[in-house]
Amino acid sequence: MLAEMGIAWLPGLVGAQAAAASAAARPVASPAAQAAAPGVVASPPAAVPAAARAPASAPVPLSVPAAEPAPAVRTAAPEPTLAGPVATLDWASLASTVAGCRACGLCEGRRNTVFGVGDRQAGWMVVGEAPGEQEDLRGEPFVGPAGQLLDAMLRSLGLSRSGGGVYIANVLKCRPPGNRNPEPAEVASCEPFLRRQVELVAPRIILALGRFAVQSLLRTDEPIGRLRGRVHQYQGIPLVVSYHPAYLLRNLPDKAKAWADLCLAQQVAAQAQAGSAGRPTAA
Ligand code: URA
Numbered sequence: 001m002l003a004e005m006g007i008a009w010l011p012g013l014v015g016a017q018a019a020a021a022s023a024a025a026r027p028v029a030s031p032a033a034q035a036a037a038p039g040v041v042a043s044p045p046a047a048v049p050a051a052a053r054a055p056a057s058a059p060v061p062l063s064v065p066a067a068e069p070a071p072a073v074r075t076a077a078p079e080p081t082l083a084g085p086v087a088t089l090d091w092a093s094l095a096s097t098v099a100g101c102r103a104c105g106l107c108e109g110r111r112n113t114v115f116g117v118g119d120r121q122a123g124w125m126v127v128g129e130a131p132g133e134q135e136d137l138r139g140e141p142f143v144g145p146a147g148q149l150l151d152a153m154l155r156s157l158g159l160s161r162s163g164g165g166v167y168i169a170n171v172l173k174c175r176p177p178g179n180r181n182p183e184p185a186e187v188a189s190c191e192p193f194l195r196r197q198v199e200l201v202a203p204r205i206i207l208a209l210g211r212f213a214v215q216s217l218l219r220t221d222e223p224i225g226r227l228r229g230r231v232h233q234y235q236g237i238p239l240v241v242s243y244h245p246a247y248l249l250r251n252l253p254d255k256a257k258a259w260a261d262l263c264l265a266q267q268v269a270a271q272a273q274a275g276s277a278g279r280p281t282a283a
Contacts, residue, residue, distance in 0.1 A: 086192040087199075091120060094196055098173050103189040106174035112139035116169035116197055118161045123269055125203035125237075126150070127194065129212040129244065130172035132179050141168050146246035150209070153245070153258065157266060167201045169194060171216050187216055198235055204272035205265050206237055210244025228261060231268055238272065240265040 089097060098115050101107060114131040117140050126142075134144035142150045150168075151161065159165040172182050172190050198206070208214045211224055217234050218227065224241055232239040242261035243254055 086196050089196060091200060098193050104186045106176060106186055109177050110174040111136050113173045114139055114141050114170060115173060116167060117141055118167040119164045120167060120201060122165055122167040122201055123204040124159055124166040125198060125201050126166060126168045126207045126209060127213045127217060128170045128209050130170050130182050131175040136175035141170050145249060149245040149249060153262060157262060169197050171213050182212060203237060205269040206234055206239040207265050208239055208241050214241045238268045240268060
């Protein structure tokens, strides 16, 4: 898969093995990937252990582009606050509220709601756009061809939806008919659910995939190409922008840029982990 992405690994270093390896033995991003994102420190990511929340033993000195304060991104609308009953729901109540939601017209055509999948205490949260046909049938995000590429990308970081370390959700929980773009009213109806999911997971890093997810979360109309390579914030959580896997399937050369984005996200996550290692925990 990494070869597909234009990436070369050092032999024998994958997943948990890479996590255990020393920095010198980490997999190496291809020169193409390293050149792809000026301003991004392109050293490849160490794989994130499945228990991604385990505190690091020592801080890792990293050079990561500074988080962009919200004003750096053109703001299309004021950020809503999470209000109403959704803001206090636990996982079980949130999932059942989504399953029964009839707040917009998408409920009429859905076969299943697509809530989210993965580790609910993950260090990473991946946010996509909306369910497609396969996801609507199965009730799980990213299960079609784009999902297979996403899984491969995550594997390269030592993460998997079943093995831990990552939680995957979409902006919309129901499939738009014919996979059309989500409408603003649909996003507005669904937004409290994703916000609450982010609050409950409380990840160290959010990876927003594709123009629609990126622009919805960051409340901007800037193109992805202008938002990549720096660290944004969503609800105080670092957010890195990348291309949607479905786009990558059609634009193979951009996989090198996606790899650079993963490297950046990995660095941010590692830095956050190192930063929280010495913090006292609540009694
Ligand atoms: N594309 C997305 O953005 N999400 C999915 O769940 C599937 C395809």
